[in-house]
Amino acid sequence: MSEKITFAPISYTGWGALSHLLEEIKRFNAEKILIVTDPFLKDIGLTNQVVNPLQQAGYKTEIYTDVVPEPPLAIGEKLVAYTRDNQFDMVIGVGGGSALDLAKLAGVLATHKGNVADYLNLTGTLQITEKGLPTVLIPTTSGTGSEITNISVLSLETTKDVVTHDNLLADVAIVDPALTISLPPKVTAATGVDALTHAVEAYISKNASPVSDALALQAIRLISNSIRTAVAHGDDKQARIDMSYGSYLAGLAFFNAGVAGVHALAYPLGGQFHLAHGDSNAVLLPYVMGYIRQSCEKRMKDIYDAMGFSSTNLSQEEASYKCVAELKRLVEDVNIPSSLKGFNIPKEALEGLTNDGIEQRRILARSPMPLSKADIYTIYKAAYDGI
Numbered sequence: 531m532s533e534k535i536t537f538a539p540i541s542y543t544g545w546g547a548l549s550h551l552l553e554e555i556k557r558f559n560a561e562k563i564l565i566v567t568d569p570f571l572k573d574i575g576l577t578n579q580v581v582n583p584l585q586q587a588g589y590k591t592e593i594y595t596d597v598v599p600e601p602p603l604a605i606g607e608k609l610v611a612y613t614r615d616n617q618f619d620m621v622i623g624v625g626g627g628s629a630l631d632l633a634k635l636a637g638v639l640a641t642h643k644g645n646v647a648d649y650l651n652l653t654g655t656l657q658i659t660e661k662g663l664p665t666v667l668i669p670t671t672s673g674t675g676s677e678i679t680n681i682s683v684l685s686l687e688t689t690k691d692v693v694t695h696d697n698l699l700a701d702v703a704i705v706d707p708a709l710t711i712s713l714p715p716k717v718t719a720a721t722g723v724d725a726l727t728h729a730v731e732a733y734i735s736k737n738a739s740p741v742s743d744a745l746a747l748q749a750i751r752l753i754s755n756s757i758r759t760a761v762a763h764g765d766d767k768q769a770r771i772d773m774s775y776g777s778y779l780a781g782l783a784f785f786n787a788g789v790a791g792v793h794a795l796a797y798p799l800g801g802q803f804h805l806a807h808g809d810s811n812a813v814l815l816p817y818v819m820g821y822i823r824q825s826c827e828k829r830m831k832d833i834y835d836a837m838g839f840s841s842t843n844l845s846q847e848e849a850s851y852k853c854v855a856e857l858k859r860l861v862e863d864v865n866i867p868s869s870l871k872g873f874n875i876p877k878e879a880l881e882g883l884t885n886d887g888i889e890q891r892r893i894l895a896r897s898p899m900p901l902s903k904a905d906i907y908t909i910y911k912a913a914y915d916g917i
């Protein structure tokens with residue numbers, strides 16, 4: 531078997547990486563730049579860390595803040611229309627996955643016709659053909675890996691869908707952990723477990739390769755080692771650095787190997803109950819992994835070791851059970867409710883969630899254990915009860 535490996539875009543990583551912004555922008559000959567960010571980040575002055583140097587260097591900038599977490603399709607349609615109407619030369623996304631997903635969508639669809647809905651994976655009918663405007667993505671959360679993937683996620687009425695094409699890959703990603711210091715504990719926890727889930731699912735994916743394995747295991751090491759500190763002590767520089775690298779590596783891992791059952795079941799939770807993406811993944815992670823454990827015991831033993839434990843005296847089966855228990859403990863330690871009940875999801879919702887979960891066939895296809903509708907219901911039920 532062979533696979534396509536993608537390591538785009540050019541990336542600057544590490545504390546202070548933002549200082550490379552201007553030298554990168556120069557090569558695009560842009561005059562008028564659209565900055566896509568969210569209103570909170572503008573209010574706390576974080577967006578200005580990007581905008582001020584651009585303005586001082588003489589660039590014309592426009593800050594667009596009609597961005598909400600888990601952006602619905604309508605927000606994407608509005609931004610794309612605005613970008614087409616206002617003739618920008620390039621787009622910079624500053625924020626969490628929500629702002630970055632919208633920025634890359636705006637950059638590409640600025641040079642296309644039709645609605646965003648026409649390009650959605652499950653129901654769209656149009657293909658992306660053009661490269662679009664140059665795009666720089668600057669994450670302020672350590673979670674989604676959006677800065678290095680070719681995916682833009684949008685919330686629909688009952689689930690989520692994606693626009694995906696290699697033209698959505700940014701030209702430059704700048705991953706500066708200093709921009710994450712202001713993340714509150716709750717967002718640090720949810721986005722951090724999101725990144726961990728990317729790495730775990732990439733590692734057990736049917737599309738995993740030696741390349742994605744290396745990325746995923748290092749991401750699991752960094753995140754498992756530092757997430758508790760990052761949540762409890764947000765100003766801990768080393769913990770923030772580890773989380774940023776962990777999220778970046780996990781993004782590269784899942785971009786190449788794909789995600790699987792946790793994400794397939796998380797999308798309906800986000801769509802129907804507007805749970806933050808990280809929370810949806812976190813609450814399902816131990817239950818999906820517990821259910822499919824038998825199909826990937828060896829891989830779960832490796833994950834257990836990467837989480838900082840030793841499986842030397844354990845059988846694969848024993849280590850895989852312990853791995854599930856440690857994943858659950860980690861979610862609890864960062865104060866994320868470990869059951870659907872804890873998120874006030876009613877029991878009556880489980881059937882509807884199951885109906886939407888089974889529709890995520892492309893994602894489910896990467897699960898090492900095939901998941902039927904009955905399996906999916908059983909997993910949601912276990913996650914509901916918290917057992």
Ligand code: NAD
Pocket residue numbers: 568570571576598599600601625626627628629631670671673674675676679680681682683684690709710711712713714717721724807808
């Ligand atoms: P987010 O972008 O929705 O942000 C969550 C909250 O954190 C917001 O209120 C924001 O204002 C705040 N915030 C962000 N950075 C901050 C900072 N430095 N300090 C203080 N507050 C800050 O959260 P997210 O989890 O990064 O992104 C979620 C979105 O990304 C979802 O729509 C999800 O589906 C999508 N996603 C995309 C990909 C991809 O590959 N494109 C992968 C996974 C998830």
